[in-house]
Amino acid sequence: xxxxxxxxxIGFVLGMRHATDPDHVIAVSTIVSRERSVLKAAxxxxxxxxxxxxxxxxxxxxxxxxxxxxxxxxxxxxxxxVGLMLIVLGVLNLTGAMKWLTLKFxxxxxKTTGEHAHLHEHNSKLHLHWHSHGAGVEHHxxxxxxxxxxxxxxxxxxxxxxxxxxFVGIVHGLAGSAAVALLVLxxxxxxxWAVLYLLVFGVGTIAGMMFITxxxxxPFSFAGYEFAxxxxxxxxxxxxxxxxxxxFICSHIGLVEGLFTSHPTWRPS
Numbered sequence: 337x338x339x340x341x342x343x344x345x346i347g348f349v350l351g352m353r354h355a356t357d358p359d360h361v362i363a364v365s366t367i368v369s370r371e372r373s374v375l376k377a378a379x380x381x382x383x384x385x386x387x388x389x390x391x392x393x394x395x396x397x398x399x400x401x402x403x404x405x406x407x408x409x410x411x412x413x414x415x416x417x418v419g420l421m422l423i424v425l426g427v428l429n430l431t432g433a434m435k436w437l438t439l440k441f442x443x444x445x446x447k448t449t450g451e452h453a454h455l456h457e458h459n460s461k462l463h464l465h466w467h468s469h470g471a472g473v474e475h476h477x478x479x480x481x482x483x484x485x486x487x488x489x490x491x492x493x494x495x496x497x498x499x500x501x502x503f504v505g506i507v508h509g510l511a512g513s514a515a516v517a518l519l520v521l522x523x524x525x526x527x528x529w530a531v532l533y534l535l536v537f538g539v540g541t542i543a544g545m546m547f548i549t550x551x552x553x554x555p556f557s558f559a560g561y562e563f564a565x566x567x568x569x570x571x572x573x574x575x576x577x578x579x580x581x582x583x584f585i586c587s588h589i590g591l592v593e594g595l596f597t598s599h600p601t602w603r604p605s
Contacts, residue, residue, distance in 0.1 A: 347537040391505075421507050
């Protein structure tokens, strides 16, 4: 029992370490580079970790419990998808499409009937202001409580902002699930302990990514809008790094590891 608990503790630490992998950090940086709220950035990290854990546990359990064998081309394709995703995230940031999507699906301007209203956030509390540009009418009048659908923690991110990091985490989990499962199999022979290890590993990954995303957003939370040029520079830099690293991954998997050749080789890592 003591040995088992020690292994699980190691799994948690390794999960936190796994969150710091370059492709993981690059992917989430393209998402949180526009985020000035530490709380929302941390929520984004948690969502990424949940998506990552979902596929790590699902695919890993299939390998451990049912002896699932992943074909070479399927394994390479899962890792190739990470490169494609990084390319897409980089292009979205560099072209401004990410900003357009963020504004379009942002919960900051919900549909209202009657008078025009805007949703604002002050001191981490959401509320509505009546808004009018007519002559002789008060610009901002009575404050209202935000709609119930906006008060849940994850609802504050909006549907798009919630699904985006979750999907990115799922893709990353697919790429790394085989390597993690094979590593566990070489150490833990008991299936139930091996699956439990995967769960603890996933929790560690969630915790690690939560701290990483919060740390990325922290400087901009304090700086506010006074250093908008620095925030714009981070957005551009994260887009370029994501695009470059994605192209490197795709070329390496496609040509070096042979996904697009007749003799592919795959070493889960």
